[in-house]
Amino acid sequence: MGRKPLIAGNWKMNTDAVSAPNLAREVLQKTSRLRNVDIAVFPPFPLIPSVLKVLDGSAIGVGAQDISAELQGAFTGEVSAGMMTSLGCSYTLVGHSERREYHLESDELVNRKTIRALEAGLIPIVCVGEKLSERDGGETFARVERQIKVGLAGLSKEQMARVVIAYEPVWAIGTGRTATPQQAEEVHEFIRKLLATLFDQQIADATRILYGGSVKASNARELMSQPDVDGALVGGASLSSDDFAAIAESAG
């Protein structure tokens, strides 16, 4: 289908003022010869400027781990999409399962954040995925369908053309328990078919759907060899430049 893979490193609440630019520098050095893969890193908010400085002029994108659903104003502690664009960010994660779980983010809030990101010129990586109880209860497809339908509600086709989806089964995040390539592929295929009904076939074929959840250098190639897996959202392994570069290499 010609979808260029995207490898996204979600640093979560890790690194500091010294280690964040160092990690970015190492990632840059170790991935500079890769041409057929897009790479992006998602440092914690205060470390973003130092990472942008290191990656200035490079092909590696920088993104926020979250943004506010509000435009601006009296929202203490919040960070707007426009602030991220003004710094030089090109991406933001939206609806990561840790935001959904610990900050009670609803599908409706994820939708508002997705629209804010698009309006500010950011590429949203909209995260979806079922919990273990939902998988065990046979509710995986229904859960993901609602997350996608509500999360992307009201988007024009032009807007949707800039969205990236990440399928991250919650039971696989940070647990060392990865979905099998077959488990990932069946949900990715389901999402793509859903996008064709919600938007159109062309959009569905062009949308990148990343897999996330304990992606490592040792399992990345097999996961990304699936026809509908277009890259990875990497948490733990993105904190090692060697591991992250190896994952990017297996995509490109």
Ligand code: PGA
């Ligand atoms: P993990 O995290 O790779 O550590 O499982 C993935 C994520 O939360 O994006």
